[in-house]
Amino acid sequence: MKVTTKERVIEFRDALREAMCEEMRNDERVFLLGEEVAQYNGAYKVSKGMLEEFGARRVIDTPISESGFSGMSIGAAMRGLRPIVEFMSWSFSLVAADPILNNAAKMLYMSGGQFGCPIVFRGNDGAGGQLASTHSWCVESLYANVPGIKMAIPYDAYDAKGLLKTAIQDDNPVFFLESERLLSTKCHVPTEEYTVPFGKALVRRSGEDCTIISFGRPLHFCLEAAEELAKEGIDCEVIDGRTIRPLDIDSMVESVKKTNACVVVDQSWSFASVGSEIASQIHAQCFDDLDNHVHRVHSDDVPTPYAYNLEQAYLPNTRKVCEAVRQATYNS
Amino acid sequence: MPIEITMPRLSDTMEVGTILHWHVNVGDEVSAGDLLADIETDKATMELQSFDDGRVAELVISEGNQVDVGTVIAMLAEDDEAIVEETPEKPKPSIPKVTESAHRVSPVARRLAEEYGVDLLSVQGSGPSGRIIKRDILQLIDTASETTAAAQTTKVVPAEVVPSTVPVTPVQQVLPLAPTSPWQQNRSEPLSNMRQIIASRLVESKQTIPHYQVTMTFDMDPLLEMRKTLNEQLSKSGVKLSVNDFLVRCCALSMETNPEFNASFGGDCIHYHGPVNVGIAIALPEERGGGLVVGTIRNADQKSLRTISQESAYLSNKARETGLSPEEMGDTTFTISNLGMFGVDNFTAIINPPNSAILAVGAAIEKPVVRGGELVVGNEMSATLSLDHRVIDGAMAALYLKTLKELIENPASLLV
Numbered sequence: 001m002k003v004t005t006k007e008r009v010i011e012f013r014d015a016l017r018e019a020m021c022e023e024m025r026n027d028e029r030v031f032l033l034g035e036e037v038a039q040y041n042g043a044y045k046v047s048k049g050m051l052e053e054f055g056a057r058r059v060i061d062t063p064i065s066e067s068g069f070s071g072m073s074i075g076a077a078m079r080g081l082r083p084i085v086e087f088m089s090w091s092f093s094l095v096a097a098d099p100i101l102n103n104a105a106k107m108l109y110m111s112g113g114q115f116g117c118p119i120v121f122r123g124n125d126g127a128g129g130q131l132a133s134t135h136s137w138c139v140e141s142l143y144a145n146v147p148g149i150k151m152a153i154p155y156d157a158y159d160a161k162g163l164l165k166t167a168i169q170d171d172n173p174v175f176f177l178e179s180e181r182l183l184s185t186k187c188h189v190p191t192e193e194y195t196v197p198f199g200k201a202l203v204r205r206s207g208e209d210c211t212i213i214s215f216g217r218p219l220h221f222c223l224e225a226a227e228e229l230a231k232e233g234i235d236c237e238v239i240d241g242r243t244i245r246p247l248d249i250d251s252m253v254e255s256v257k258k259t260n261a262c263v264v265v266d267q268s269w270s271f272a273s274v275g276s277e278i279a280s281q282i283h284a285q286c287f288d289d290l291d292n293h294v295h296r297v298h299s300d301d302v303p304t305p306y307a308y309n310l311e312q313a314y315l316p317n318t319r320k321v322c323e324a325v326r327q328a329t330y331n332s
Numbered sequence: 333m334p335i336e337i338t339m340p341r342l343s344d345t346m347e348v349g350t351i352l353h354w355h356v357n358v359g360d361e362v363s364a365g366d367l368l369a370d371i372e373t374d375k376a377t378m379e380l381q382s383f384d385d386g387r388v389a390e391l392v393i394s395e396g397n398q399v400d401v402g403t404v405i406a407m408l409a410e411d412d413e414a415i416v417e418e419t420p421e422k423p424k425p426s427i428p429k430v431t432e433s434a435h436r437v438s439p440v441a442r443r444l445a446e447e448y449g450v451d452l453l454s455v456q457g458s459g460p461s462g463r464i465i466k467r468d469i470l471q472l473i474d475t476a477s478e479t480t481a482a483a484q485t486t487k488v489v490p491a492e493v494v495p496s497t498v499p500v501t502p503v504q505q506v507l508p509l510a511p512t513s514p515w516q517q518n519r520s521e522p523l524s525n526m527r528q529i530i531a532s533r534l535v536e537s538k539q540t541i542p543h544y545q546v547t548m549t550f551d552m553d554p555l556l557e558m559r560k561t562l563n564e565q566l567s568k569s570g571v572k573l574s575v576n577d578f579l580v581r582c583c584a585l586s587m588e589t590n591p592e593f594n595a596s597f598g599g600d601c602i603h604y605h606g607p608v609n610v611g612i613a614i615a616l617p618e619e620r621g622g623g624l625v626v627g628t629i630r631n632a633d634q635k636s637l638r639t640i641s642q643e644s645a646y647l648s649n650k651a652r653e654t655g656l657s658p659e660e661m662g663d664t665t666f667t668i669s670n671l672g673m674f675g676v677d678n679f680t681a682i683i684n685p686p687n688s689a690i691l692a693v694g695a696a697i698e699k700p701v702v703r704g705g706e707l708v709v710g711n712e713m714s715a716t717l718s719l720d721h722r723v724i725d726g727a728m729a730a731l732y733l734k735t736l737k738e739l740i741e742n743p744a745s746l747l748v
Contacts, residue, residue: 260440260466287439288439288440288442288443289439289440289443290438290439290440291438291439291440291441291465291466291467292438292459292465330458330459330465330467
């Protein structure tokens with residue numbers, strides 16, 4: 001798209017707010033609730049000014065009781081409203097596991113189609129930086145295992161807005177995973193309304209030698225690694241999956257058929273993870289096109305450490321991605 | 333119960349082995365201790381003996397194939413067991429496993445090989461455990477498309493996948509040369525295990541060790557004279573001392589005052605070795621695949637010329653005939669490479685890691701020399717040390733050569 005006027009550049013958090021505000025203006029059934037979303041403008045200022053615009057009936061401060069307000073919102077969704085539930089952190093969603101996994105995800109199925117659950121659960125996912133093991137959860141692999149939900153992980157402000165609008169409009173429960181580390185990142189976001197569809201991956205860098213697949217925050221390391229590796233003559237294609245359910249495996253397969261090598265970078269733990277699922281599907285669909293098995297980069301198989309240096313060593317990073325690509329392409 | 337015979341681990345570092353030759357056929361009776369096969373490891377060719385009595389039921393891996401340690405290579409049937417092939421009721425499921433399973437191939441490399449008609453058995457894999465990977469096939473296709481343009485022998489036919497840029501016919505005009513004899517044809521031969529080891533070890537040595545050389549010339553008259561006398565006197569007892577035997581002893585004795593020459597660079601330290609184990613480079617005959625090995629004369633500083641000579645002859649013969657065992661070529665602390673017998677004046681050698689020095693020895697040559705201000709005819713020999721500068725400095729090298737010179741030019745001391 002050719003932009004003649006000065007491009008509007010906004011922060012990821014502002015893009016999230018724009019998506020919610022636009023949808024709330026367009027549809028009276030949409031409302032936001034969560035801890036400190038109203039009077040405090042959100043723990044991360046995502047909902048800044050929303051109480052003022054939409055009033056206390058549609059921007060609701062809740063007690064610290066995820067199980068309670070999640071369950072209440074699911075009831076509202078079943079009765080025809082379209083709630084957006086903000087978890088201050090997805091780590092706190094674990095206490096609401098029963099309502100979000102047993103009720104939201106299964107309602108349409110268990111009620112024989114009588115009740116749907118058009119609801120968005122959103123909040124920060126992954127290590128925020130020295131938040132220690134109980135507050136640094138990456139829930140994607142844990143929750144993606146459950147049928148009945150959709151899951152989106154935006155990487156930049158443009159996708160944050162476009163994917164969140166799609167999430168709010170969707171008639172199914174959507175788990176929307178943001179990263180605290182990305183909230184202040186900026187990019188061009190058009191003023192006019194748009195949506196980003198689910199299940200359509202984005203090639204963020206094209207290349208010939210190795211496909212790197214990732215979601216959300218670790219894409220930053222993948223793109224950095226690709227630049228680093230280009231200096232060594234290894235030309236990487238970086239694919240942003242954008243949504244985990246639905247998963248755009250077709251785009252990934254198409255890329256691997258071209259490069260013959262694949263590295264999956266997933267910030268959750270490796271055992272029974274999104275990364276292992278993608279690797280398995282690539283192995284099945286690209287068997288005769290692979291020059292090596294799919295290599296994976298994950299967080300280490302321990303609880304997230306608190307110490308800064310240990311946390312850095314534990315998380316996926318540019319060096320680990322480079323090393324995996326070198327191995328996958330027999331350049332180590 | 334049939335007995336499985338697996339690829340044995342014949343050295344600490346062995347991961348794969350190649351069956352060079354089966355000494356038995358299916359149906360043969362074997363007893364424990366009988367020779368079954370010759371196996372080429374990363375270090376040497378070794379004999380595989382049977383541990384059990386029985387009859388050979390199956391040779392699972394055929395000659396020339398490489399398999400991982402632990403892979404079943406043959407089956408032995410005990411006395412009254414029927415040999416598998418002889419029981420018609422139970423046809424074996426035809427699992428295509430033998431020849432190609434020895435060759436690891438990545439899926440895309442296999443697919444490309446099929447598309448381009450590349451014979452996988454002719455490809456040397458560069459991946460882990462010799463896995464043939466995409467790069468290997470692409471390189472082969474590249475070189476083949478160059479050579480097919482040159483010589484019309486089309487082994488590689490890029491069927492429907494011809495890249496449009498490859499020139500096809502016009503090149504012929506530029507090639508008026510008549511067909512040449514076989515040795516003039518471009519060809520590639522896969523590396524033997526030994527050549528692979530030589531390639532990787534010497535590249536590692538030359539790239540990681542800061543080599544430099546120091547040369548000295550030695551007056552060989554006294555030593556040659558003493559050798560002649562000794563050989564005449566000892567000919568009846570079958571002793572025939574070579575110049576190299578003297579040099580082994582000289583080099584070994586010189587370690588006492590120059591311990592750095594019997595040492596290895598250890599990263600953050602220098603390892604000084606107690607035993608003086610002198611390696612001698614032995615060239616292998618072409619019919620055994622060529623290459624070279626280094627035989628070890630252990631504790632050479634404590635052995636007489638006669639013992640050194642016997643051991644040296646034993647190692648050379650065994651290396652050339654059946655190959656040396658890892659025992660017979662490990663643990664060297666210093667190496668001598670002698671091309672004097674080929675008439676070479678002088679040359680430089682590459683250090684044999686983890687040694688810190690190697691001596692390259694030329695021929696003793698009759699030439700005009702100045703002795704005490706007089707021009708006379710004498711025998712001189714030039715020898716060049718290659719040194720690891722991390723361990724040995726130039727002055728130390730000079731001192732070692734000086735020690736060596738005193739011994740060589742006053743050889744009587746070698747007798748005591």
